[in-house]
Amino acid sequence: MGHSQAEKARNRERILAAAAGQIRAQGLASLGVGSVMRKVKLTHGGFYGHFDSKSDLVAQALARALAEGAAAGRASSGPANAGRFARAVRGYLSRAHRDNPKSGCAVATLAGDIARADRRSRAVMEKHVENFIAAIAQGLGGESDGAAIVALSALIGALTLSRVVTDRKRSDEILRTVRDHVLAMQGDARRT
């Protein structure tokens, strides 16, 4: 068993990655020091060599989860060209995204939790919300901040609802319906 400095950095990274995955899959409140350390095959005592406290880990895991979610969105939508926005919307409201919150958009997964969290956590997510709105506004072809707000609300609402609904067909229908509506918004924006 090695204890080198390089390994320490790697372990910190593994703890943070596991924590980010955990909160995306099960929410902020589900994060435990013991369970995270077990997941990365370390003992709980070592945790405090990496983080000041559990709430320190939660804060960093939240930032990480949001950053990963944004990166996943960027990656899945491909190169920036005419079809990029449509691909991004299709990916966002896909069954794959609905069924894999752990590797998906953390804004959607955690917005409910963050809505009742402290001001600092809300500010962290707020930045990602603004980036998201800006990206959508661009995808809609211009200055339409308002349309982007509507589209983001619909995307997040639909993804969340699709994860609540147990009837798969109905859940699929929610995704499809809102997807088509948001794609049509792009058409409208272009035509204007």
Added chain:
Amino acid sequence: MGHSQAEKARNRERILAAAAGQIRAQGLASLGVGSVMRKVKLTHGGFYGHFDSKSDLVAQALARALAEGAAAGRASSGPANAGRFARAVRGYLSRAHRDNPKSGCAVATLAGDIARADRRSRAVMEKHVENFIAAIAQGLGGESDGAAIVALSALIGALTLSRVVTDRKRSDEILRTVRDHVLAMQGDARRT
């Protein structure tokens, strides 16, 4: 201190009401036997005379919270006439609703929690989602289930986002923007 049967029923009611308020304000995971009993000025030991277990209380409090939220929506939108839908939307995306999750729509507040809960809890919320969609479809003037799905997604997404955003002006703007969009959808539906 009385221990009559009538008082027992009243106490059960008070426990359930406090629990429903608690989960609407702070989420499903925030509910504790001790804290709820303290809130209604009883001791924790008596809890098991009213409920089988904590998870029994959670299940009933969830149903209660959803029912109360739906009733609040119905009450605030007034009598069923032409302006009813517009009033309901304005109320839903109002600052008052944003700032008082405890007495507001539990679908919006708890959807994120429920999305990762067991199938039974999801089925309980699912019914309320379907009722909600049906009510909106009616408000939009007819058979437009698809438009209602879009509207509900936007309503829930916008309310949740408005609670995340710390900048009050920006939060107000989210509410206003989506409100206008949903009201315009009604106009569109009527004109069709």
Added chain:
DNA sequence: TGTACATCAGTGAACGCGCGTTCACTGATGTAC
């Protein structure tokens, strides 16, 4: 390059605490005569 020592990443026992749950007890309530 090889030895001697300090550093420090990770271990695992121990801590206090709050949780959900149980239970013997209490005294007011409701009932039988």
Added chain:
DNA sequence: TGTACATCAGTGAACGCGCGTTCACTGATGTAC
């Protein structure tokens, strides 16, 4: 209506458990000569 007794709603101490956190210890790593 009044008394005698059973019921049972609520009390509060106690339980085991898992949590976050601390700490003395270990042995491999990294450093100084």
